[in-house]
Amino acid sequence: MRIYTLLLAFFFSCHLIQLNSQTNTIFRVPKIPFIVNGAEIENPLGGNWGNPIFSQIDLNNDGLKDLYIFDRTNNRSLTFINKNTNNPKTNYSYQYKYEAYFPKDITNFALLRDYTGDSLKDIFAYTSGGLKVYKAIRKPDNTIEFVKATDLLFAENFENWGGMVNIWVSYTDMPAIADIDRDGDMDIMAISLLDNKVSLYKSMVKEKNFPWIHLIINIKPCAGGNSACSTCH
Ligand SMILES: [Ca+2]
């Protein structure tokens, strides 16, 4: 009986939304409670993940790190706000309105990393041939806009031939994007297309005093193959 009540409430709400949209009236999306055994479910519409990738970003600019999930099974972005309730089971609230910030054309994987040094996470996402990058900008109205920084991220081999090569990543794989050598700039590790070994793409921002927006990084093929990369630092 309770299920029928919820369904009726849902369809009635949809009907109201349709009426309001026809008359251009501002409406508020109703909150429909999902109740199981007398208790309301915290995030009833934020689940059903198939292959989630987790990242942190302060979506509402309150100083607390919120949660961004990219589900690679259906290329869906989900956003959860950190409520700071000091209860680890209910820290996050699913709030879909922030999903509108994220580009609609992301597929296979998305990782949020701050490559600009402004503490606001940018996007590294799959594209044919490797990685595309979006730079995050906090707008005056406190929303976030992701602006395409590059359609395909390249690396430069400073120490050898000096040529440029795209940082190749398979659509079935995912790179590691972190400060691998702990020198304060962000490096990338990915499995090479040619030999299936892990390559370290070392950022040269610190070494060469590049501006923070410099995305060109150094290539150091990892001698340890897929399993160990401590030898290539
Ligand atoms: Ca926040």
Ligand SMILES: [Ca+2]
């Ligand atoms: Ca940033």
Ligand SMILES: [Ca+2]
């Ligand atoms: Ca580094």
